[in-house]
Amino acid sequence: MTRLTRKLPGKEGHEGYVVEKEKIINTPEGYSGEAVEKLARFENFYDELVASQEEISRELEMLRNEGKEKSVRFRELFGKKLMNNNTLIMLKYYKI
Known part of the structure; x- marks a missing residue:
């Protein structure tokens, strides 16, 4: 995976990150660009994982209600x- 962010030097525990200006585009609707698209894909992944x-x-x-705890399907789902x-x-x- 190609990183879009880079770490800023700072006091221990207070480091921050930045994204290069060309990775974010300011539009009338808000921000877009490669960094925003990557964040959106991650958020979609997270939402799908929770659902x-x-x-x-x-x-x-x-x-369980059908008494099928030993079935292959149950074990697959549990895994x-x-x-x-x-x-x-x-x-x-990672506080994400």
Whole structure:
């Protein structure tokens, strides 16, 4: 992945980041450009991940109610839920 940001030197714990001016375009509607597009793709990913977790939880509950905790589908969904949860934990660790 190509970084769009670079770290600014600062006091410990108060570092910041900047994006080169050509990566952001000021329009009458707001800002756009490569950096904004990348942020939007990340936000779409995050929203889809959270929605997926909710859908997986509903499906797992339905399978539990049907007594299918040992089914392949249940195990696949449970594994996916664990992987998604790990991703969310990493995002939280990085304060995203």
